Amino acid sequence: MFKICVFAGTTEGRRLVGYLEGSNAEVTACAATEYGGELLSREGNIRVRTGRMDEAEMERFLREAGFDLVIDATHPYALEATVNISAACENAGVRYERLCRDASSLPEEAAILPDAESAAEFLSRTEGNVLLTTGSKELSAFASVPGFAERFYARVLPMEDSLRLCREAGLAPSHVIAMQGPFSKELNAALLRSLGAAYLVTKESGRAGGFIEKAEAARETGAKLVLIGRPQIGSGGLSFAETARLLGEEFGIARRPKVSVVGIGAGSEEMLTAASRQAIRGADCVIGAKRMLGLSRPGQAVFQTVSPTETAELIAAHPEYARFAVLLSGDVGFYSGAKKLLPLLRDCDVSVLPGISSLSYLCAKAGVSYENVKTVSLHGRNAAILPTVRRNGLVFALVGGENGAGALIGTLAQNGLGNAEVIVGERLSYPDEKLTRGRAAELAGTVFDPLSAVLIMNENTESAAAGLPDGAFTRSGSDKPLVPMTKSEVRAVVLSKLRLTPDSVCWDIGSGTGSVSVEMALAAPEGRVYAVEMKPDAARLTEMNAEAFGLTNVSVTEGAAPQALTGLPSPTHVFIGGSSGALRETVGLVLERNPHARIVAAAVSLETVSELTALSREMGFDETETVCLNVARARRIGGYSLMTGQNPVYVFTMQKKGEG
Secondary structure (H helix, E strand, O other): OEEEEOOOOOHHHHHHHHOOOOEEEEEEEEOOOHHHHHHHOOOOOOEEEEEEHHHHHHHHHHHOOOOOEEOOOOOOOOOOHHHHHHHHHHOOOOEEEEOOOOOOOOOOOOOOEEOOOHHHHHHHOOOOOEOOOOOHHHHHHHHHOOOOHEEEEEEOOOOHHHHHHHHHHHHOOOEEEOOOOOHHHHHHHHHHHHHEEEEEEOOOOOOOOOOOOHHHHHHHHHHEEEOOOOOOOOOOOOHHHHHHHHHEEEHHOOOOOOOEEEEOOOHEEEEEEEEEHHHHOOEEEEEHHHHHHOOOOOOOOOEOOOHHHHHHHHHHHHOOEEEEEEEEEEEOOOOOOOOHHHHHHHHEEEEEEEOOOOOHHHHHOOOOOOOOOOOEEEOOOOHHHHHHHHHHOOEEEEEOOOHHHHHHHHHHHHHHOOEEEEEEEEOOOOOEEEEEEHHHHHHHHOOOHHHEEEEEEEEOOOOOOOOOOHHOEEEEEEOOOOOOOOHHHHHHHHHHHHHOOOEEEEEEOOOOOOOOHHHHHHHHHOOOEEEEEOOOOHHHHHHHHHHHOOOOOEEEOOOOHHHHHHOOOOOOOEEEOOOOOOOHHHHHHHHOOOOEEEEEEEEEEEHHHHHHHHHHHHOOOOOOEEEEEEEEEEEOOOEEEEEEOOOOOOEEEEOOOOOO
């Protein structure tokens, strides 16, 4: 087992110790103070040593322990500590590496000075209150500034040594702010305003040291930033990523990242569960959409993306981070990116933390029970919402894009559902949350926030049974002959044999009027129907009938099979109502695209029946079935009702074993 010593007096040092926790290394973490030691992990392979050492004591300690590697992760301004550690390692013959904090870009308006003494001299020529955030050890350098006790306020750690140094420098308790960071920009700004500070004195301590938050607060409040530059120590060092890579390549220390996939609920921090809040605060790196990254804390690395693939790649590309929090909107099991992300994280230790979904939140606000709700997502999806609303009394819809809720309500109002009651929840859980309730016809034309969800209550639901009345379909223009149509009784049998699922990808080959296409689209509202028809007039009728039913999940291709099928997505279900003499080639193409597609074909002529019978035997189907439908309809002749027989229709069902 390798023996590693980490001088861990900084955020990076504590993070590195956490990174080494549970590894195949014996780790000693050194802190100068008891307080610093309390912040370090003490799990398993981690031993903590506290107390200051001079160079001779360090050398003796390193020799006796027999370390393989020493990592100096002390503060970038702790010049004396770094010099002593480096010299002690050289004398003891132990490998030394310096973990350097990443530098921040420096504001152009800042006064940049080489040391505390120069900063004090600069401030001697100014007037106005000063907030010192450079630590208690630097106070003596500023004590000589005229009016020090009245002008200066020091923010220091809440430790006895720090408070003692403040007293020795001559600061009254009312001029001492004893607080432990990290500090947000908002807290820094509030402190500057409350003190009436004209100057903020700080060190370039990097993101981990809260420098960015201090610089932004100074800019916001108009305080002048007085910056003490970093001392130059040797020839530089390693970043955290480079340190992690060195530990992996040379010492075989490879860590499985801990990834928390966090559902943040409706969006506000107040709606987070306690477990989710803890996972976010404990993460080294936070990944999510822009609006979600506001939940991160100062010092954390953040990456903006909503792509599952990019998220997995970011985690793999940053071995320096031991703990990740991936933020997803709503609940991780409700139309969430978690579905695609989780299979990509096989090399990570993953915990999934659910959030309060917008569905449960909106229903609670509206006083509506959601036990019978039908859920639909229109956010980046092309679902057929109208059939869903017509067939369900309560529908919840996630919407996306600019005024997605307004577009949905307009669609309802324009397609015979204007009387449906609608509840729109805008910016749920945020301070400017708003609920709007009314009939679709009344709310049509209203503009809503892009971050909205919608409840739709329809009292006049329709049956979901297949076999719509034939009169529901347009069959020709006024001066055109009737286009052939699969009759309602046959459609009902065809749909039952197809066994469609809500997300089926369907081909309707020889669509005619589109009656089967419409029934397919109604049965698969989350799927897609591709209607293929070689006759231009019939293709247009298919489009007209799909539009009449408000179906957005039907696409029509004009052309003959099998050529017109080549550019379509692979089907799960296929209905063949006509193939123009290319039946064998058409079935062959279907099986080439998906060997397990479920095929249902209708035949009227004996020649087509004969060909389908041969195909069902020759092409290796595991399931075949042939049904002959003989339908007779009553009609009035004089004072009597007589049954008139229709042409017999043969329905063939064919499928190979396996999933389509």
